[in-house]
Amino acid sequence: MTKFPSHLSSLIAFLRKWPGVGSKTAERYAFHLLAWEQDELLQLADLLVQMKKKIFPCHECYALMEEGDCRYCNLSMRDPRVLCIIASSKDLFALEETHAFKGLYHVLGALLSPLQSRNPHALKIDQLKSRIERLGVQEVIIALDSTLEGDATALYLKKELETLPLLKVSRIAFGLPLNSTLDFIDGGTLIKALIGRQSL
């Protein structure tokens, strides 16, 4: 005997596939949805069904885009001399929020991860290289997570991109996040912050 009505159980099973959602949270969401108006449920369902049709990766930079031209590949608005390599489209939106970067982006879509059997092939490095040459990029900024996977991928990218002539390769800085205190930061970050110190 299932605990909940079977339709509710199916919905809960779907919600449990979401990141960080366990049984209790999925049940909470499902019961919450039961109290929604049918009209709202229809709208949400429609958004889900239309999603893949409305949002898709740009063929050039692989960032998510809607109909029309990719706004991040528009050379009249963006500086093609600097290319920022990021892991996912979500990172792009985080960077755009800062209004501090006006160059082009390249979304890798994945990080190297032997445990999840994602090898260099997944990064489509040849497409990246040919894009860099075609655009005449002068500097590549690697903006990947400061995780094992991010570090491994950054190292791999550096080695691969070194073979291209006259290209500067950098990685975003590690150090103290703003408004944090020394006594709460981990040792690894502190070492990185010391090594990366900047003259005042």
Next chain:
Amino acid sequence: MTKFPSHLSSLIAFLRKWPGVGSKTAERYAFHLLAWEQDELLQLADLLVQMKKKIFPCHECYALMEEGDCRYCNLSMRDPRVLCIIASSKDLFALEETHAFKGLYHVLGALLSPLQSRNPHALKIDQLKSRIERLGVQEVIIALDSTLEGDATALYLKKELETLPLLKVSRIAFGLPLNSTLDFIDGGTLIKALIGRQSL
């Protein structure tokens, strides 16, 4: 300018209405859904649209039910002498999981809450009373949360149900949850546990 593609923003806005979901979590869910197969999205959308048609409250006990007869109102399976009053259908499933209660249920659907302007009218007390008389219930067990709203509602129910002849009204016990230690329990619970002590 919106941060995300507009379709994604709409989806995030919908997900933010869920309990305990803020912007960051809604964004995480939305990006996760982007990676789903269209087929899965269709199934999830269908579950949402069909939900209200497939699951609805029983006209007798107000518990959620599917097509057919309400399994909690089946007098050949349940004991009509005991009626358990609960706030929501979710509580019913928690109680059923224990296999410790074989009586009937009555789902209030709401608790008294002056702050959310839910007054006694919301509890439909007349329907509850007539149901108790019709079924010949001998004991009512109030199984409401141990919160301010739960306490207020329990008190109100007790006063109302006292007017019915020969009816025993009880409330589930307060005390230490199993596997907890005295030094971690709050004072209020400890007082309740002392008062409700049982002879060994």
